[in-house]
Amino acid sequence: MHAERKRRPVSEVLETPPADWERILNQDGKLRPSTGDSKLDSAVRQWLLQDKNPKTSAMIQEMVNQGDVKELKKCFSSRMEFGTAGLRAAMGPGISCMNDLTIIQTTQGFCQYLEGSFDNLKERGVVIGYDARAHPPSGGNSKRFARLAAAVFISRGVPVHLFSDITPTPFVPFTVSHLDNGYKVYWENGAQIISPHDKGISKAIEENLEPWPESWNIDNALKNSLLKDPYKNVYTDYFKAIQKHCLHSEINKLSEVKIVHTSVHAFELHPPYAVEEQKNPDPEFPTVKYPNPEEGEGVLTLSFALAEKEGSCVVLANDPDADRLAIAEKQESGSWRVFTGNELGALLGWWMFYCWKRQNTDEGSVKNLYMLSSTVSSKILRAIAVKEGFHFEETLTGFKWMGNRARDLLDQGKTVLFAFEEAIGYMCSPSVLDKDGVSAAAIAGEMISYLATKNTTLSQQLTTIFNDYGYHISKNSYFICHDQDVIRNLFERLRNYNGQKDSYPTECGRFSITAVRDLTTGYDSNQPDNKALLPTSRSSQMITFTFSNGGVATMRTSGTEPKIKYYTELCTAPGDSDVTTLKKELDELVDAIIEHFFQPQKNKLQPKPE
Incomplete structure (x- = not known):
C-alpha cells in the first residue's frame, strides 16, 4: 500500500519550502507554535509536509501564526465525504475543502480502487472533464484539478482521455459509455457510482493520502503519450446520438x-x-x-x-x-x-x-x-x-x-x-x-x-x-439547519410520535395519514412485511407520508447542504380541472405539516430565503 511507504524528508516533499518554515516546524517536524490540540497539530503538520501549492500552504501557515484555532478546525475537522458520485465542497486549504492536495489524495484512492476492480484498466483508461470554476485565493481551479488527476493516473500507466477545454458535464458520462471509465465519478456503465463502490473508494482514499512521487507532475503528464483529447470527436458524436431521439428534420425548419x-x-x-x-x-x-x-x-x-x-x-x-x-x-x-x-x-x-x-x-x-x-x-x-x-x-x-x-x-x-x-x-x-x-x-x-x-x-x-x-400540483421548500442534533431529534420525534416508540403519526392537523415509508430505517407500512422496497440508508433522513386525500409529503435531509427539505403533491383524476380547490387543499396541507412536524424545532430552523 502506498500509505505504508516510509515518510520522506520535508525537503523532498516540498519544491519550495515556505519562507517562514522554520517558524512552523521544529527540527523534529512538530508544529510550532502549538494549537494546544494534539490531533489538530498532527493534521496541520501532515498538511504542511504534503502540500506543494504555495497559496494553500501559506493560508494554513498564516492561521498557525495567528493562532486561529477556529479556522484551522474548520479546515481540518473532517475530510470531505466521498458521497453522491464524488466530492462536493468549497475550494480552499485543508482536508475539508477542494484543493490540489485533496484532489491528488482522492484520485490516488480512486485509481487504486480501479486497479483492483479492472484487470484491463491500462487498456481502458479514464475520462476527465472540467468546468470553469476557480478560486484565485487558493490557486484552485477545475482545469488544474483535472490535470492533477490526469497526472495521478498517468503515473500509474493508465491512459487518460482529458478534455482540452471546458466541458459540459454530460459529455463525460457520454464519453464513458463510448470509450472507457470516468471521474465525477461514473462507473463503466456510464452511470454515477452507487454502493459498494462509494464505500470502497472512500476506504482506498484513506489508504493513499501521501502523494505518490509523480502525482504533482502536471508537466510530465501533459507530454505523456497516454494522454488523449476526446473533445472534437465526442462533440460530434454526442449530438448525433441525441438527434436519434428527435423529429428535428420535420419540425424545426418550419417554426x-x-x-x-x-x-x-x-x-x-x-x-x-x-x-x-x-x-x-x-x-x-x-x-x-x-x-x-x-x-x-x-x-x-x-x-x-x-x-x-x-x-x-x-x-x-x-x-x-x-x-x-x-x-x-x-x-x-x-x-x-x-x-x-x-x-x-x-x-x-x-x-x-x-x-x-x-x-x-x-x-x-x-x-x-x-x-x-x-x-x-x-x-x-x-x-x-x-x-x-x-x-x-x-x-x-x-x-x-x-x-x-x-x-x-x-x-x-x-x-x-x-x-x-x-x-x-x-x-x-x-x-x-x-x-x-x-x-x-x-x-x-x-x-x-x-x-x-x-x-x-x-x-x-x-x-x-x-x-x-390529471392535475399534479406540487409545493416544495426547505429549512436551513446547521445543528445535526436538531435534525436528528426532529426525525426521531416522528418515529416515536407522542412518546410512543416506533410509532409514526396517524394524522397531521385535519389530514389523516394512511401510509408511512421511512427510508432511513427501512419501514414501509404499505408492504406486507413492513419492509421498504427501495434501498435504505442510516446516514440520511427520509420519511414519506401518504394522506387520505391522496396527498404525498416527503421530508428529507440534503446530502450536500445543511437543509431539511420537504416535497408535497396533490393530484386530481383526469378531466377534473378544479385547480383552485386543489391548490387551496395543498396549501393547507403544507401549513399543517410545518405546524405539526416542524414546529417543535422551528425556532432552531431558518426558513428558505426569499
Missing part, C-alpha cells in the same frame, strides 16, 4: 419561434439569442448571486431583458456545467412564468412519448417502454404511464439511482425513454445516463418549435397534459 439561450445549433433550430453578459465562462459568476437556474427569476433577469428586446417569448437556461435546464415563458399578462422542475418533467415526458409514438407504429412495443423519476418528484409520469400503457418506476433521489436503474433496464432489452428529478434535472436520451441540460435544452427547443406551429404555448400544453392525465 419561426425565437428562443433566448446559448448555442443549440446541432438540432437545426434557428440560432438562439445569447445573453452577452453570461455566454462566456466566468468562475466569479459576476451577474448573479448564485449561478443556478433552479433559483428562479433572479437568475434569469438578464435573459428576460434580452427576450423583451428581441421579441422572444421563451427563455432556456443551463447552469454553468450544463447538466440542468430551466425554462421560462412570457404570459399574455406580460409577466414571465418560470416552470417548476415537475412541470418541465410533465412537458418533456409528454413530448418524448409523442416523438416515440411517431417513430414506433407497433402498438405492442409500448409494453417494453419505461420512464423514471425520483421518489420526491411529481408522479405525473405514472399517470401518463397508466393511461398509455408503458411502465413507470420511481427511484431514490438523485440520478445515480435513475442512471443505474436505466442501465439495468437497457441491459434487459427495455427502452428507457425519459427520466427526471424535480431539481430541474432531465435525462432525455440513454446516450447519457445522468441529468443532461444540453440535450434537454435542444429537445425542449424542438418541442417549443412544434408547439409554435400549432399556435400553442408551453403553458397551454401543460394544461392539456393535466386535463388528459
Whole structure:
C-alpha cells in the first residue's frame, strides 16, 4: 500500500519550502507554535509536509501564526465525504475543502480502487472533464484539478482521455459509455457510482493520502503519450446520438419561434439569442448571486431583458456545467412564468412519448417502454404511464439511482425513454445516463418549435397534459439547519410520535395519514412485511407520508447542504380541472405539516430565503 511507504524528508516533499518554515516546524517536524490540540497539530503538520501549492500552504501557515484555532478546525475537522458520485465542497486549504492536495489524495484512492476492480484498466483508461470554476485565493481551479488527476493516473500507466477545454458535464458520462471509465465519478456503465463502490473508494482514499512521487507532475503528464483529447470527436458524436431521439428534420425548419439561450445549433433550430453578459465562462459568476437556474427569476433577469428586446417569448437556461435546464415563458399578462422542475418533467415526458409514438407504429412495443423519476418528484409520469400503457418506476433521489436503474433496464432489452428529478434535472436520451441540460435544452427547443406551429404555448400544453392525465400540483421548500442534533431529534420525534416508540403519526392537523415509508430505517407500512422496497440508508433522513386525500409529503435531509427539505403533491383524476380547490387543499396541507412536524424545532430552523 502506498500509505505504508516510509515518510520522506520535508525537503523532498516540498519544491519550495515556505519562507517562514522554520517558524512552523521544529527540527523534529512538530508544529510550532502549538494549537494546544494534539490531533489538530498532527493534521496541520501532515498538511504542511504534503502540500506543494504555495497559496494553500501559506493560508494554513498564516492561521498557525495567528493562532486561529477556529479556522484551522474548520479546515481540518473532517475530510470531505466521498458521497453522491464524488466530492462536493468549497475550494480552499485543508482536508475539508477542494484543493490540489485533496484532489491528488482522492484520485490516488480512486485509481487504486480501479486497479483492483479492472484487470484491463491500462487498456481502458479514464475520462476527465472540467468546468470553469476557480478560486484565485487558493490557486484552485477545475482545469488544474483535472490535470492533477490526469497526472495521478498517468503515473500509474493508465491512459487518460482529458478534455482540452471546458466541458459540459454530460459529455463525460457520454464519453464513458463510448470509450472507457470516468471521474465525477461514473462507473463503466456510464452511470454515477452507487454502493459498494462509494464505500470502497472512500476506504482506498484513506489508504493513499501521501502523494505518490509523480502525482504533482502536471508537466510530465501533459507530454505523456497516454494522454488523449476526446473533445472534437465526442462533440460530434454526442449530438448525433441525441438527434436519434428527435423529429428535428420535420419540425424545426418550419417554426419561426425565437428562443433566448446559448448555442443549440446541432438540432437545426434557428440560432438562439445569447445573453452577452453570461455566454462566456466566468468562475466569479459576476451577474448573479448564485449561478443556478433552479433559483428562479433572479437568475434569469438578464435573459428576460434580452427576450423583451428581441421579441422572444421563451427563455432556456443551463447552469454553468450544463447538466440542468430551466425554462421560462412570457404570459399574455406580460409577466414571465418560470416552470417548476415537475412541470418541465410533465412537458418533456409528454413530448418524448409523442416523438416515440411517431417513430414506433407497433402498438405492442409500448409494453417494453419505461420512464423514471425520483421518489420526491411529481408522479405525473405514472399517470401518463397508466393511461398509455408503458411502465413507470420511481427511484431514490438523485440520478445515480435513475442512471443505474436505466442501465439495468437497457441491459434487459427495455427502452428507457425519459427520466427526471424535480431539481430541474432531465435525462432525455440513454446516450447519457445522468441529468443532461444540453440535450434537454435542444429537445425542449424542438418541442417549443412544434408547439409554435400549432399556435400553442408551453403553458397551454401543460394544461392539456393535466386535463388528459390529471392535475399534479406540487409545493416544495426547505429549512436551513446547521445543528445535526436538531435534525436528528426532529426525525426521531416522528418515529416515536407522542412518546410512543416506533410509532409514526396517524394524522397531521385535519389530514389523516394512511401510509408511512421511512427510508432511513427501512419501514414501509404499505408492504406486507413492513419492509421498504427501495434501498435504505442510516446516514440520511427520509420519511414519506401518504394522506387520505391522496396527498404525498416527503421530508428529507440534503446530502450536500445543511437543509431539511420537504416535497408535497396533490393530484386530481383526469378531466377534473378544479385547480383552485386543489391548490387551496395543498396549501393547507403544507401549513399543517410545518405546524405539526416542524414546529417543535422551528425556532432552531431558518426558513428558505426569499
